Amino acid sequence: MTVRASKLTRQRVRAAWVFLAPMLIVLALVAGWPLLSTFSYSFTDKTLTADSETRFVGVSNYVFYGPNLNDWDDELDGYFIVYEPDDALLVYRPDTDTFYDLDTDQPYADNVDRSQIFEWQGLLVDGLWWKSVWNTTAFAVISVALELILGMAVALILNANMPGRSVMRAAVLIPWAIPTIVSAQMWGWMLNDQYGVINEVFLGLGFIEDRLAYTANPLLALPSVIAVDVWKTTPFMSLLILAALQLLPGECYEAARVDGVHPIKVFVKITLPLIRPALMVAVIFRSLDALRIFDLIYVLTSNTRDTMSMSVYARQQLVDFQNVGYGSAASTTLFLIITSFTVVYIALGRVNFGGER
Amino acid sequence: MADVTLRNIHKSFGELEIIKGVDLDVTDNEFVVFVGPSGCGKSTLLRLIAGLEDITAGDLSIDGQVVNDLPPAQRGIAMVFQSYALYPHMTVQENMAFGLKLAKESRQSIDQKVGDAARILQLEELLKRKPKELSGGQRQRVAIGRAIVRNPKVFLFDEPLSNLDAALRVQMRIEIARLHEDLNATMIYVTHDQIEAMTLADKIVVLNAGVVEQVGSPLELYHHPHNLFVAGFIGSPKMNFMTTSVTGVSGDSATVSLPGGAAITVPVQGGRLKAGDDVTLGIRPEHMMEGGGGDAQMPGSVFVVERLGGETYLYVRGGTDDLITLQAGGDSTAKSGDTVSIGIAASTCHLFDADGIAVSRIERHPLADVGRGKGPGSRAETPAEAG
Numbered sequence: 001m002t003v004r005a006s007k008l009t010r011q012r013v014r015a016a017w018v019f020l021a022p023m024l025i026v027l028a029l030v031a032g033w034p035l036l037s038t039f040s041y042s043f044t045d046k047t048l049t050a051d052s053e054t055r056f057v058g059v060s061n062y063v064f065y066g067p068n069l070n071d072w073d074d075e076l077d078g079y080f081i082v083y084e085p086d087d088a089l090l091v092y093r094p095d096t097d098t099f100y101d102l103d104t105d106q107p108y109a110d111n112v113d114r115s116q117i118f119e120w121q122g123l124l125v126d127g128l129w130w131k132s133v134w135n136t137t138a139f140a141v142i143s144v145a146l147e148l149i150l151g152m153a154v155a156l157i158l159n160a161n162m163p164g165r166s167v168m169r170a171a172v173l174i175p176w177a178i179p180t181i182v183s184a185q186m187w188g189w190m191l192n193d194q195y196g197v198i199n200e201v202f203l204g205l206g207f208i209e210d211r212l213a214y215t216a217n218p219l220l221a222l223p224s225v226i227a228v229d230v231w232k233t234t235p236f237m238s239l240l241i242l243a244a245l246q247l248l249p250g251e252c253y254e255a256a257r258v259d260g261v262h263p264i265k266v267f268v269k270i271t272l273p274l275i276r277p278a279l280m281v282a283v284i285f286r287s288l289d290a291l292r293i294f295d296l297i298y299v300l301t302s303n304t305r306d307t308m309s310m311s312v313y314a315r316q317q318l319v320d321f322q323n324v325g326y327g328s329a330a331s332t333t334l335f336l337i338i339t340s341f342t343v344v345y346i347a348l349g350r351v352n353f354g355g356e357r
Numbered sequence: 358m359a360d361v362t363l364r365n366i367h368k369s370f371g372e373l374e375i376i377k378g379v380d381l382d383v384t385d386n387e388f389v390v391f392v393g394p395s396g397c398g399k400s401t402l403l404r405l406i407a408g409l410e411d412i413t414a415g416d417l418s419i420d421g422q423v424v425n426d427l428p429p430a431q432r433g434i435a436m437v438f439q440s441y442a443l444y445p446h447m448t449v450q451e452n453m454a455f456g457l458k459l460a461k462e463s464r465q466s467i468d469q470k471v472g473d474a475a476r477i478l479q480l481e482e483l484l485k486r487k488p489k490e491l492s493g494g495q496r497q498r499v500a501i502g503r504a505i506v507r508n509p510k511v512f513l514f515d516e517p518l519s520n521l522d523a524a525l526r527v528q529m530r531i532e533i534a535r536l537h538e539d540l541n542a543t544m545i546y547v548t549h550d551q552i553e554a555m556t557l558a559d560k561i562v563v564l565n566a567g568v569v570e571q572v573g574s575p576l577e578l579y580h581h582p583h584n585l586f587v588a589g590f591i592g593s594p595k596m597n598f599m600t601t602s603v604t605g606v607s608g609d610s611a612t613v614s615l616p617g618g619a620a621i622t623v624p625v626q627g628g629r630l631k632a633g634d635d636v637t638l639g640i641r642p643e644h645m646m647e648g649g650g651g652d653a654q655m656p657g658s659v660f661v662v663e664r665l666g667g668e669t670y671l672y673v674r675g676g677t678d679d680l681i682t683l684q685a686g687g688d689s690t691a692k693s694g695d696t697v698s699i700g701i702a703a704s705t706c707h708l709f710d711a712d713g714i715a716v717s718r719i720e721r722h723p724l725a726d727v728g729r730g731k732g733p734g735s736r737a738e739t740p741a742e743a744g
């Protein structure tokens with residue numbers, strides 16, 4: 001008996017691995033491999049320039065104290081330095097930590113004031129990076145919060161018994177179904193300062209007196225991006241919430257009616273606690289999406305500093321500046337931020353699940 | 358505490374009329390059971406009383422007050438649902454206290470009421486558990502406890518036992534009967550299970566397709582069914598029906614022919630029948646005698662035998678369209694293929710006219726007007742059946 005059972009168990013385990021294997025292999029190829037490559041590039045000075053040699057540079061892409069990294073010269077095997085106090089041309093070689101005269105290639109006789117030459121560099125001291133981290137965070141927090149509230153409202157409306165709600169459900173999905181590139185471009189035109197329809201409408205209604213450049217104005221750019229994202233993603237949120245609402249035990253609500261519980265109390269004390277697990281999942285889905293936001297921002301506002309997200313920053317480094325090493329460092333940091341957010345969120349969520357009364 | 362009065366109650370969902378004019382008087386302290394086949398509108402009628410559905414037409418009063426337009430919470434009712442309807446995220450204690458808390462009752466009075474209900478229902482050990490940690494029977498007790506703490510005028514139950522297994526159902530049935538006695542409350546109870554109806558009710562309301570077929574005490578329905586539907590619905594196994602015709606009538610009897618050639622003279626008010634009328638003769642399986650005897654006999658051959666130990670059911674082919682069911686003793690030796698003679702006592706026969714309406718029996722059954730567990734006549738307020 002026991003022998004047969006364990007044989008059966010082993011068969012099941014084997015079958016499970018056989019079924020999982022294709023997915024694991026594909027994941028390793030399309031997700032694991034690029035991730036590992038990016039991670040390793042982030043410790044090199046790799047660029048997209050064809051003839052340049054790639055060096056291991058440790059954590060220099062993240063943080064580095066020394067001469068300007070861009071002044072590295074392979075032929076000199078050191079940094080080319082214009083030392084202004086002496087008007088001298090020098091070479092700094094990190095392996096010997098010594099300054100050399102460019103012409104003589106002999107150690108430089110005079111004392112060099114390093115503070116004139118050395119500076120903190122790397123991703124972690126880059127103001128633009130931190131600006132993009134801030135932009136991304138603000139974008140994620142505000143848009144997910146708005147989507148949660150609006151999505152909940154839409155879901156509650158769709159969940160109510162009313163005529164034509166199946167048509168409504170389908171209609172609500174349209175913004176989510178349109179590819180982001182298309183809807184972003186569409187909104188880009190609608191928000192355009194010269195011929196955009198939004199300006200026409202707001203002018204007509206008297207909300208504004210002059211046409212506004214929504215995507216170019218530093219104060220309006222991020223709010224505009226958030227508004228479009230909310231328009232696009234609220235349907236997804238409301239559908240997830242609607243699915244949770246439909247699973248709620250209907251008799252509980254009738255019991256609450258017999259108990260004479262006010263509808264708002266019913267929502268707070270019964271509905272919310274019961275759909276909380278689904279809300280947690282919906283929020284984490286959306287947060288992960290929002291933290292790596294790229295397409296919407298890039299199409300609407302390109303590389304503007306005011307709206308630059310972490311992904312836009314990484315793309316700019318990787319593609320525009322061809323700094324694969326540095327861009328990889330940004331990508332890796334983005335990955336680490338998202339991972340730690342997820343871990344913390346799930347851990348806190350668990351604690352609450354357990355402590356829930 | 359309270360009586361409930363329904364006057365010509367109608368309920369339609371859109372075009373579809375589900376409740377088609379129900380009149381009913383539930384008196385104070387009475388245990389009334391709505392019984393009927395699935396989909397006949399029992400739950401709908403109960404939900405109309407609860408206020409969970411709007412009444413399309415008619416008047417509903419509780420305790421003398423018309424409550425058609427009152428929300429459920431103000432009707433003085435409490436409801437126990439089929440699938441318990443406990444709040445899954447709250448403990449037993451919180452489930453029972455929830456309504457009271459939101460009604461801003463004092464902590465002390467809540468604890469008192471919840472404690473009392475928990476004691477009555479033996480839930481004291483379970484107060485800190487969540488519904489998912491309880492068995493079906495315990496959940497149903499919590500649901501009942503939540504009803505008790507509301508101290509309602511009327512308890513409404515919608516098939517409260519149908520999700521429980523057979524043994525637990527018997528036990529809970531007894532508890533509900535005891536609860537009715539202890540609480541002295543008016544209770545309205547919906548079930549499709551006629552055993553529950555027979556054992557619990559002071560008064561049974563038989564519903565069919567949105568109309569009341571008959572209202573009466575359990576034994577009144579058993580011994581004096583108004584029509585074919587009630588006769589067939591009450592009693593298990595179902596009453597045997599044989600279509601036949603009248604061969605002779607007198608003021609206090611009607612003679613009908615039996616399959617196989619015999620005739621039987623049934624003591625009913627035969628005055629409204631005449632010879633040649635098509636009628637249906639109804640005889641309960643437990644009133645048919647294996648091996649002859651009685652006032653008349655009919656022959657048949659045994660088709661299937663079901664032995665339940667205490668009794669044996671014989672399904673007999675005997676010149677009728679349907680098989681005849683006969684309840685024999687547990688030690689009956691009959692086997693399939695045997696010929697049997699079925700004995701029939703005239704006093705146990707029911708006669709229904711061509712419209713399916715019962716022809717009144719001459720003698721009223723002595724227990725027909727006796728309420729459940731009470732002295733004779735204590736619930737005898739239903740009028741004798743019309744002729």
Ligand SMILES: Nc1ncnc2c1ncn2[C@@H]1O[C@H](COP(=O)(O)OP(=O)(O)O)[C@@H](O)[C@H]1O
Nearest residue numbers: 370373375393394395396397398399400401402
């Ligand atoms: N909310 C509703 N909308 C439409 N039809 C309903 C609704 N509730 C019940 N019905 C219909 O009313 C009939 C009676 O239902 P119900 O009272 O639940 O029967 P039961 O006697 O089995 O409890 C059924 O045919 C059912 O489909």
Ligand SMILES: [Mg+2]
Nearest residue numbers: 399400401516
């Ligand atoms: Mg029902």
